[in-house]
Amino acid sequence: MKMPSNVSVVAVLLLSAAQIDGFQQFSARKASLLRQAPSSFKHSTTVLTSNPQDPSTSHTTAAADGIPVIVNGKHTTSDDMSSIDKPKQSVWQSSTGGISNYDIRGFRCASYLLVQAAGVGILSGWSVGIFKILTDTVKHLAYAGTVSAKAWQRLLWLPLIPAIGGLVVALLRRLGGGFPPGMKDTIKAVDQQPDYLLGGVEMQPQESSSSTAYNPIFHQFRFVKKSLAAIVTLGTGCSLGPEGPSVEIGMNLSRLVMDIFPARANTNTTPQHQRRLLLACGAAAGVSAGFNAPIAGAFFALEIIQQAFTSIDRQKSSDANNADTDDEIADDGAANPPLTASGSISAVLLASVLSALVCQSLLGEHLMLSLKDYTMETPLLELPLYLLLGATSGLAAYLFGQISTASRALFQGELGPKSIRNRFTRMSPLAKPALGGLICGLVGLVFPQILFTGYDTINIVLANRMLPTLLLLTLLGVKMTTTAVAAGSGLVGGTFAPSLFLGGMVGASFHNIVSWLLQNAANHGTITLASPMIQMADLPAYSMVGAATVLAAVFRAPLTATLLLFELTRDYGAILPLMASTGVASLVADILDVKDETRKTNRRSRQTQASVAGAAS
Secondary structure, three states, rough: OOOHHHHHHHHHHHHHHHHHHHHHHHHHHHHHHHHHHHHHHHOOOOOOOOOOOOHHHHOOOOOOOOEEEEEEEEEEEEEHHHOOOOOOOOOOOOOOOOOOOHHHHHHHHHHHHHHHHHHHHHHHHHHHHHHHHHHHHHHHHHHHHHOOOOHEEEHHHOHHHHHHHHHHHHHHHOOOOOOOOHHHHHHHHHHHOOOOOOOOOOOOOOOOOOOOOOOHHHHHHHHHHHHHHHHHHHHHOOOEOOHHHHHHHHHHHHHHHHHHOOEEOOOEEEHHHHOOOOOHHHHHHHHHHHHHOOOHHHHHHHHHHHHHHHHHHHHHHHHHOOOOOHHHHHHHHHHOEEEEEEEHHHHHHHHHHHHHHHHHHOOOOOOOOOOOOOOOOOOOOOOHHHHHHHHHHHHHHHHHHHHHHHHHHHOOOOOHHHHHHHHHHHHOHHHHHHHHHHHHHHHHHHOOOHHOOOOHHHHHHHOOOOHHHHHHHHHHHHHHHHHHHHHHHOOOOOHHHHHHHHHHHHHHHHHHHHHHHHHHHHHOOOOOOOOOOOOOOHHHHHHHHHHHHHHHHHHHHHHHHHHHHHHHHHHHHHHHHHHHHHHHHHHHHHHHHHHHHHHHHHHHHHHHHHHHHHHHH
């Protein structure tokens, strides 16, 4: 089945769900008001005398204070008999119930939010498509002459291409105030801003003056610079991926939509909960266009972006600690509903689907990962192997995080002997990205598989082409190091693609080792009785599961990783091993991170106590 038909079916289903969900919210609100109508009165007794068909003869009987009556078809009470000729505006337009202006405004607001989400999805899909086209163009221009060059010329030129790319990135960073923040810092910046006004003016309550805390034009200029830096980084072969920049493209375009089309046109402002939702729409659109996976994009927003918002709320609660009662906390949560609320899901799904469709219209049916054929004979019986693969992948993800942290500290002059720290501290900001690119280029001379995104190497494994286990493990370690160096040096790119590469190598190595062990055990008669029952899956299956597990462990997103690979395989039989292994991988990575953080905290505490004791003595 061709991909356009699959994505189109997903689009129809998700858009239909979004439309139905919107009307369900509207109907639910109306039903809620109807149910609550009697409770708004002190008593539920309604008195109607005379002929209801003849308003001229309508009058009220004696009623106790506060008892509602109907006079001329309108609700009133005995307390208001003196002012019966003065019509009073009511939520209820008839005795059968009606819809208030509040509900109409709410429905219009929800519809406008869906329009904003659709705009974010369309803009993100188009922008990510152009981003990928420009990246391929830079790659072609940078390496076109190396094919026909002599061997010594290639040895000289290949390491310089990523180094030149790093220098260009450094120059772009120096131009006009650096780059905008990454995903997590963007979420914090947007969430902490009280209100966005067109032109970047922040409204100060009870004051006539204003400040320019945020300038949309300048921010978008910095955003374009960072996108160009990512194009140069990826096009010159540095060991990073395009999906991280794709997510940032979607989130920054959502900020652009907030600025140009604010939710409150009279004040040019967007409420905080809508800012959060539009950021989630941008993130979902970026993943959807980057991987051509709308379902995974939606779950990325619901899983990872929601985690970021929850972390921010917890930090605010911990810092402020000024909630007097539980009701205040509950009210704060109601003011910022979670992304899993029904209206939020509709907007996220809409942005994700439209982004995938628009990007596909630009790039066609091309998939980054191509899994044409694989076999899973006994996934249930192999479940212990998949759980073990998940634990191994969690360990690999933890190791990748440690190497990345060390690389960042090294380039900032915070790691290593004093001479090395001083050297990196004094190093020019222009030289650090160039050095990172040069290291990637030099390593790429020996291991060209680690250059660029690494999708070509993953596809070789997914095509069931056996690679030596030693080579797979070597590529695993080399890719970890070069990716950490590239990111730590200041080059611009993401770690989605490197995580998939690492996972593919882990899964393939795991398959080779386990196959060798089982084969040796069978040859020695150890598992003769069990071997007919267990038909081990082939290399592409384990490589696929490994790619998902490392991705899940790195980003703590097991559902996103599972659905991403499910959209690739479209095989329900793969769900069980994917979910089991990704869950274990995320758990193992969490445990290791917590232990490492606890160890660091204890070490800092001991150092502080030692310094205090030394000062006291």
